[in-house]
Amino acid sequence: MNRRVMAVTAAAVMSMSGFAVPAMADEEEAVSIQISASIMSMDPLIGGDSTNVAVISNTMEGLFVVDADGQIQNGLCDSYEVSDDQKTYTFHIRDNAKWSDGTPVTAQDFEYAWKRNATAQGDYSKFTYQIEMAAIKNYEAVTSGEADADELGVTAVDDNTLQVELEYPVPFFLNLLTFSxxxxxxxxxxTEEGDQFGVDKDSVLYCGAYTLDQWDVGGNTIVLKKNPDYWDAENVDVDEIDLVVISDTQQAVMAYQNGDVDNVTLTGDMVSMYQDDPEFSNVLGSFNYYLMVNTTKDGYDNKDLRQAIAYAIDRESLCTNVLNDGSTPAYNMVMKGLVSNADGEDFVDASGQYFQYDTEKAKELWAKAQEETDLREINIIYDEEKDFAANTAAFIQSQLESTLDGLTVNISSTPKKNRIQLAQDHDYDIELWAWGPDYADPTAILAMFESDHPSNYSLWSSDEFDKLYNEANTTLAGDETARWDNLIKCNDICTENAGCIPLFQTGSATLTKSNVTGITEHNTGVPCYYKFVEKD
Structure with a gap:
């Protein structure tokens, strides 16, 4: 491979623009990737957005990873066995897996982490549902607090052997384990760090292909350095990964043209401007965007009002004329390409298609809503770091006010971190919200509509949904067809009730330097494992 040295002038140009790429040591090779927002925490139970998940997973490797082709590969797991009934997994940890303090990574480290997740409370519990989805033995009693963590079916047999018992077979179990x-x-x-664990780069230990070398809360550059003690270090090509926060697409493209970054995400007019460039790529993304409605608030609890909003939005126009980045309209909760049945039918195609643009239907429902509620003014918030979010919110504002006579729509931006906190506190009216699947199963999306799910920020609830969903994951877990049918019904129920209104599935339009390969956006879990990135 050819070694590259980053030019000093590159860092200078970036600095003048309000962001900076760190200077490189001689003979080191770096790849710089534009991101729209920085990370919030290095605690695996706190950092949940796509960038945070990527940084954690690349510095704290789990048992399995996903390669550039989307295939599951062994991470810190050297080998494993599965019982005939598919309910007991025995994982063998690599002898040469090390923490950044030089000590070995052990089976006890996995046992502790998983039991910590199962018993997490408050802000730390956003991923506890993963223990439920894995159906680890006694998960229900442990996660509800009825049993101690020691009752969870995870046991470190010895330093290098981890045994996991499941309540029933889970076909996507290994896929789950690739997630942060x-x-x-x-x-x-x-224990040493206490509540400071994960707040900065020195408060955690690393065992992945990279270590976190630079990260300041509120800063605009995250630097990952190749980990010399990583078990597979000889196959990690790039010495440094620089994640550079540039929220404005035009500035990002300028940085790309100047050679300051190797990969940028395009939106709006920039897509059509560069679509014929040989370094341009456009694929269907892994996130769906929604309007998340706080269904407990007066007026917003009215189904007719929510459905009126849903019918009044022209998703085709939004995707074609505003986003213009390969995004496609979404007419139910789950994203296309996530999972298909044995006959090859995509889950989205098998589900109902709701809220096709219909202004007459919207007006009819709005008239009913006005008889049932006094709400005439709604508030939508979106992330200030994303320029396409501002354009999307403005488009929705225009659509709703022009179709629903007498409705005032207020839109406002806030930092992403604040918006997420508002959702967690249920202190909002409507949020422009994105959700991506952690694993390849419809439950990766539908889970957030369970009545008691920690990510049910809309607080929408349905006994029928809960019953069907619970059956799909327990009594029907081994019946592929019946489980599929139940989950289709779940998708239809939560979509039709419009507690969360689907808008579009993202497109991923990017420019990537021709000498860089392996930067991916996987449709589940971790967007990209940087150990598979190469630079010639």
Missing amino acids: PWAPVKESKL
Whole structure:
């Protein structure tokens, strides 16, 4: 491979624009990737957005990873066995897996991390549902607090052997384990740091292909350095990954043209401007965007009002004329390409298609809503870091006010971190919200509509949904056809009730330098494992 040295002038140009790429040591090779917002925490139970998940997973490797082709590969798991009934997994941890303090990564580190997740409370519990989805033995009693963590079916048999018992077979179990909440955590480090665990780069230990070399809360550059003690270091091509926060697409493209970054995401007019460029790529993304409605608030609890909003939005026009980045309209909760049945039918195609643009239907429902509620003014908030979010919100504002006579729509932006906190506190009216699947199963999306799910920020609830969903994951877990049918019904129920209104599935339009390969956006879990990135 050819070694590259980053030019000093590149860092200078970036600095003048309000962001900076760190200077490189001689003979080191770096790849710089534009991101729209920085990370919030290095605690695997706190950092949940796509960038945060990527940074954690690349620095705290779990048992399995996903390669550039989307295939599951062994991470810190050297080998494993599965019982004939598919309910007991025995994982063998690599002998040469090390923490950044030089100590070995052990089975106890995984046992501790998983049991910590199962018993997490408050802000730390956003991923506890993963223990439920994995159906680890006694998960219900442990996650509800009725049983101690020691009752969870996870046991470190010895330093290098982890045994996991499941309540019933889970076909996507290994796929789950590629996600960041399943990363190991060294108990002594967490105890030492206490509530400061994960707040900065020195408060955690690393065992992945990279270590976190630079990260300041509120800063605009995250630097990952190749980990010399990583078990597979010889196959990690790039010495440094720089994640550079540039929220404005035009500035990002300028940085790309100047050679300051190797990969940028395009939106709006920039897509059509560069679609014929040989370094341009456009694929269907892994996130759906929604309007998340707080269904407990007066007026917003009215189904007719929510459905009126849903019918009044022209998703085709939004995707074609506003986003223009390969995004496609979404007419139910789950994204296309996530999972298909045995006959090859996509889950989205098998589900109902709701809220096709219909202004007459919207006006009819709005008239009914006005008889049932006094709400005439709604508030929508979106992330200030994303320029396409502002354009999307403005488009929705225009559509609703022009179709629903007498409705005032207020739109406002806030930092992403604040918006997420508002959702968690249920202190909002409507949010422009994105959700991506952690694993390849419809439950990766539908889970957030369970009545008691920690990510049910809309607080929408349905006994029928809960019953069907619970059956799909328990009594019907081994019946592929019946489970599929139940989950289709779940998708239809929560979509039709419009507690969360689907808008579009993202497109991923990017420019990537021709000498860089392996930067991916996987449709589930971790967007990209940087160990598979190469630069010639």
